[in-house]
């Protein structure tokens with residue numbers, strides 16, 4: 001039993017006000033105030049499928065029941081408590097798996113890495129494991145530096161790659177300036193501007209690191225051919241190309257990888273390193289990966305323990321992730337995402353036509369969409385209004401005028417229509 005909890009329940013052991021107070025006192029007062037100010041019932045309770053239920057309603061109203069279009073950026077690609085995932089988690093425990101000793105070799109890590117290698121493009125076939133996305137990006141940058149023996153890292157303005165050391169260095173200034181994270185080794189260029197990259201990449205550059213579809217930056221869709229040119233520039237200068245597919249990968253675009261056919265069906269770019277996280281957890285066990293071409297393994301020749309992660313690549317997590325990959329890699333599953341993406345995208349485009357005064361642009365791929373509003377305020381009010389109408393979406397942290405939608409990939413056609421109806425009401429109520 002946890003604390004004073006004598007009954008078998010995890011939601012509603014205390015009322016919402018008490019829990020918010022506890023949160024403010026022991027976790028974060030600024031975060032609690034933020035949610036208090038926007039006046040939402042904010043303690044998440046039961047979740048199932050595409051829904052998140054809030055613990056209590058406000059002013060005697062029923063608790064909000066939200067359709068999850070946030071999915072923590074793809075953590076809940078399979079929705080909440082997918083039966084096959086729950087089964088795999090329980091089964092893994094019953095079969096005797098735990099995190100596993102990180103120094104020893106591991107059956108589960110080997111099997112998951114092989115499964116990934118079969119799905120990854122080109123020669124990318126080696127995988128190292130971490131817990132979260134930032135840690136996996138750190139490793140990608142470390143690999144590129146140690147391999148090329150160069151220091152310079154090029155990423156995109158408005159990028160977000162995580163809050164750990166090297167990953168933070170590659171982020172937009174808003175995330176790193178408060179921590180005096182300034183290094184001339186980290187250079188940022190506008191996303192999708194090939195001339196800017198051409199003028200910046202040089203013999204000092206270790207890697208070029210881009211999210212395939214920058215999410216925090218505003219769900220940006222590069223023109224066709226952009227990533228092929230990035231690849232060519234990296235080849236010319238012997239620079240490592242890293243694709244951050246933390247949000248856009250794992251079937252989100254209706255293809256396994258956004259960089260390899262997900263953005264444009266005929267543009268199949270193969271980077272040197274692909275980083276995955278979020279959806280790799282299947283929503284229940286944190287796990288992230290850095291997968292790379294075999295040449296990069298030279299970095300560990302002298303010392304195979306040069307980069308370690310004690311809890312990264314938990315055997316139990318690997319077991320669950322293997323099941324997640326089984327599910328999402330089926331052609332029928334990816335076809336479903338493509339089909340649902342088309343319906344959702346068309347619906348959003350109709351909304352653009354109907355609300356052309358407020359909406360500037362709608363853009364996306366598969367089930368990853370952004371609505372760019374005329375200004376930040378309209379976007380923020382739209383997000384609030386959507387939540388009040390039962391759709392949990394978000395605005396892009398580095399481009400607040402754009403709100404973003406990443407519904408679970410298991411969403412059905414009728415649920416998409418439900419979302420569209422609700423956000424139409426949200427727009428009318430703006």
Ligand SMILES: Cc1ncc(COP(=O)(O)O)c(C=O)c1O
Nearest residue numbers: 132133134160161162211246247
């Ligand atoms: C594109 C991208 N890369 C990396 C990360 C970092 O992942 P994590 O929060 O698991 O460290 C995020 C998190 O939002 C992300 O969106």
